[in-house]
Amino acid sequence: MFNPLVDSFADLSDAEVENKSIELQRKYFMTHNPQVQEQIAAILDMYQQENSSRRAKQYQKQQEQNGEKGLDSLINIS
Numbered sequence: 001m002f003n004p005l006v007d008s009f010a011d012l013s014d015a016e017v018e019n020k021s022i023e024l025q026r027k028y029f030m031t032h033n034p035q036v037q038e039q040i041a042a043i044l045d046m047y048q049q050e051n052s053s054r055r056a057k058q059y060q061k062q063q064e065q066n067g068e069k070g071l072d073s074l075i076n077i078s
Contacts, residue, residue: 006043009050017054021047 009017024044028037 006046009047014051014054017047017051021051 024040028040031037
């Protein structure tokens with residue numbers, strides 16, 4: 001999803017993405033204008049997807065460091 005009001009997430013740390021998400025949630029509930037809420041919701045969704053993606057990458061990296069390979073070693077096709 002592309003929004004001209006949102007810069008690249010690559011420049012932001014995980015904490016900054018989380019803080020921006022919290023800030024947008026607060027602003028969403030502060031306004032009563034449906035059009036503004038719609039725009040904030042779209043941007044908020046982008047931040048939440050980025051946060052979710054980063055968590056998934058961290059989890060996968062942690063699993064690889066622990067030596068776990070998922071279900072690959074359990075499946076034996078012969």
